[in-house]
Amino acid sequence: ELKVEQNPLFLSMQEGKNYTIYCNYSTTSDRLYWYRQDPGKSLESLFVLLSNGAVKQEGRLMASLDTKARLSTLHITAAVHDLSATYFCAVPSDSNYQLIWGAGTKLIIKP
Amino acid sequence: GAVVSQHPSRVICKSGTSVKIECRSLDFQATTMFWYRQFPKQSLMLMATSNEGSKATYEQGVEKDKFLINHASLTLSTLTVTSAHPEDSSFYICSAPLWERYGYTFGSGTRLTVV
Numbered sequence: 610e611l612k613v614e615q616n617p618l619f620l621s622m623q624e625g626k627n628y629t630i631y632c633n634y635s636t637t638s639d640r641l642y643w644y645r646q647d648p649g650k651s652l653e654s655l656f657v658l659l660s661n662g663a664v665k666q667e668g669r670l671m672a673s674l675d676t677k678a679r680l681s682t683l684h685i686t687a688a689v690h691d692l693s694a695t696y697f698c699a700v701p702s703d704s705n706y707q708l709i710w711g712a713g714t715k716l717i718i719k720p
Numbered sequence: 721g722a723v724v725s726q727h728p729s730r731v732i733c734k735s736g737t738s739v740k741i742e743c744r745s746l747d748f749q750a751t752t753m754f755w756y757r758q759f760p761k762q763s764l765m766l767m768a769t770s771n772e773g774s775k776a777t778y779e780q781g782v783e784k785d786k787f788l789i790n791h792a793s794l795t796l797s798t799l800t801v802t803s804a805h806p807e808d809s810s811f812y813i814c815s816a817p818l819w820e821r822y823g824y825t826f827g828s829g830t831r832l833t834v835v
Contacts, residue, residue, distance in 0.1 A: 642824070649831070650828070652826045654823060654825075657822060657823050659822055706752075707766055707769060715761075
């Protein structure tokens with residue numbers, strides 16, 4: 610059974626600092642997705658990682674995928690308050706491509 | 721492109737009534753639709769998978785007679801919560817896979833409150 614674990618589940622940090630969110634999954638997959646969710650809103654796609662070694666960057670966020678280690682990271686550089694949200698990683702199952710979700714990381718960035 | 725329009729965004733209903741949530745794919749054909757519910761401060765929980773023209777596949781523990789899913793066309797999937805109770809209050813989100821892009825698109829969500 611595919612399981613996806615995120616850590617930390619909660620992160621409070623100061624503006625300007627760097628930090629990394631980790632996403633581990635239990636079975637082989639060459640795809641992984643990162644999403645952002647603001648309170649009361651739906652999911653916003655951040656990154657689609659499709660192969661081992663994939664690295665994508667958008668603004669202060671950078672995501673990478675290591676399929677051999679079954680690990681993805683979401684790195685935040687010089688955090689700003691606007692990045693406060695809950696971040697989810699998700700991995701598609703082999704059976705019907707449903708996404709298996711991490712528990713989410715609630716990120717609070719203090720001015 | 722690849723937008724799923726979900727309505728209503730917010731609904732309050734009385735216990736015992738039914739509520740229908742619609743998800744329309746505006747610029748693509750959604751052969752599959754995933755229906756999720758999300759409780760506060762929790763992750764998404766898959767309720768069921770609908771495929772156009774066939775019966776939905778429900779996850780374990782989800783009552784198919786209570787959560788009726790219809791996917792009669794390639795652009796419309798609906799979730800009807802029948803005989804709603806306060807414990808059905810939740811955030812419901814639909815999502816369609818974008819096969820050619822290896823991605824997924826999400827509806828804007830429906831906040832259901834049963835009073």
